[in-house]
Amino acid sequence: MADPTETAPSEVASFEDLSLNPCLSRAVSKLGYERPTSVQMQCIPLALEGKDVVARARTGSGKTAAYLLPVFHKILESTVPRGTFPRALILVPTRELCQQVRDEAVKILNGSGGTLRVEQLPPTGSKPAETRAVLGVRPDVLVATPGRFATCLKDKLLQPDSLQKALQMLVLDEADLLLSFGYEKDLNLIATQVPPGCQVMLLSATMPENVERLKQLVLHDPVVVEVDDEDGIGADDALASAAGGITDVDAGPAQLVKHFTLDVAKAQEKLLYLLGLLRLNLVQRKVIIFVNTVDTGFRVKLFLEHFGVRCVVLNSELPSNSRVHILQEFNRGLQQMTRGTS
Ligand SMILES: Nc1ncnc2c1ncn2[C@@H]1O[C@H](COP(=O)(O)OP(=O)(O)OP(=O)(O)O)[C@@H](O)[C@H]1O
Known part of the structure; x- marks a missing residue:
């Protein structure tokens, strides 16, 4: 059984050390990412080993790339013939987040020079033809809300057996919100269709009780990564120095977010x-x-x-x-x- 608080080796300091597919190392370097954030340093090696991962890290800590890079790596390294789809399914609570994740994915893929394809399902209320058009391009990675994906299964726009054959990775992003947005039934349905060998990553800014339920539903013996993030992507120290008379209530040396109160x-x-x-x-x-x-x-x-x-x-x-x-x-x-x- 995995140690629930196991973390990755701390000596990983650059993207090269992560042994990602070279296309992906090139892509992050083109994006100007100099080094992985804490959550990326810890999650990526575990995910590349094939482990199920649960990660808690604050908003803005780089969680999206912490799962997108292993997802792309796994597909690029896979021997499964192209065309079986979706190889990975990313579930997020809102349509806006679907768009945000897809944008981030496209940014990475554009720099990788590869041919992987990421699509998001059209929103609730769209015609089945629109969903068919998206699925028709046979995306390697599909981003959806649980509600939209469950509807797709119920309407047989996506056959359960194609999911059984193709799905290698499932990601539950913003997991704390997935259940509170009322997706429990949809997630229960989706869980029944996830093939047993599918690797699962669950990411969340907080770990309330309902996330435990979600873990039990789809994860197998996951490694838990808890990041008290000292990492600062673009930390805005200008704010700290400019805000003379305001009390800094959370002033770590290199924190991503600075908090102040003004009475x-x-x-x-x-x-x-x-x-x-x-x-x-x-x-x-x-x-x-x-x-x-x-x-x-x-x-x-x-x-x-x-x-x-x-x-x-x-x-x-x-x-x-x-x-x-x-x-x-x-x-x-x-x-x-x-x-x-x-
Ligand atoms: N290693 C990195 N170096 C520099 N910038 C990065 C790195 N990883 C991610 N970023 C950038 O940091 C920003 C925040 O990352 P991201 O959206 O993944 O955070 P998050 O933890 O998923 O936040 P949220 O919980 O709000 O979704 C993005 O613009 C992303 O492109």
Whole structure:
């Protein structure tokens, strides 16, 4: 039985040390990734050994590449003839995350010069013909929400026996959200179709009780990786030095995320402080503001725009196409943003 807290050798320091397929080492170097993050250092060697892996690491720690690289490696090194599909299935809780994972995958694959294909299933409400078109290109890797993938199985758009023959890897990303988003039935159905030899990776920012249930459903004797991430992809130290009078409540030397609290005596003054932080460049680059209601999100937007701060509201009441568009604009740097709810 695997040691549940086993970790990979700590001497791994560069992507070359990970013994990834050379196409993938080239791809990460083209992306400018100088060295693996902690979660990548620990997960990738275990996954390349064929172990089931459970990893807990904070948001932004590089979890996506921690599973995409082993997934691509396994397919590239596999002797199974091309055309059997999907070789890997990545399940995430929302359509936006499907898009984000696919984008990250395409970024890596573009640099690898290879011919692997990653597709995402069309959203709920799409016509079966659209799903057939996606499956028709026989993607090596399929990204989907559990709901969409289960519908695909139920509608027989994907035959269970093709899954039995092809599926080599299953990834459950943002696992803490998968069950809380109500996908339990879908996951139970999918679990019955996962072939016994399929390797499983489960990644999550937190490990609540429901993740244990998920582990028992699909993983075999997994190695557990817990990353208290000291690793800083692009840590923004400028914020720390600029925020003179603000209390740093979580100041590690090289932490990815810096936390500060600002005590505001009167609730009405919150907006003024917010404006000050933005206009005086105490908070730099792109900013996401979380508020507790949709209405407050719109109020904050109106206030900030009155003072020339470009922003947009994102909340669950908007149609999903608009949400994707808003995120794309935000990523391209067109807007600062207020969010309706967290
Ligand atoms: N080794 C690396 N070096 C530099 N940048 C990296 C490295 N690995 C990943 N990144 C970049 O860091 C960013 C955050 O990574 P990623 O989205 O995988 O984090 P995450 O842990 O999956 O976060 P979330 O939980 O929000 O999905 C991405 O833009 C990714 O391209």
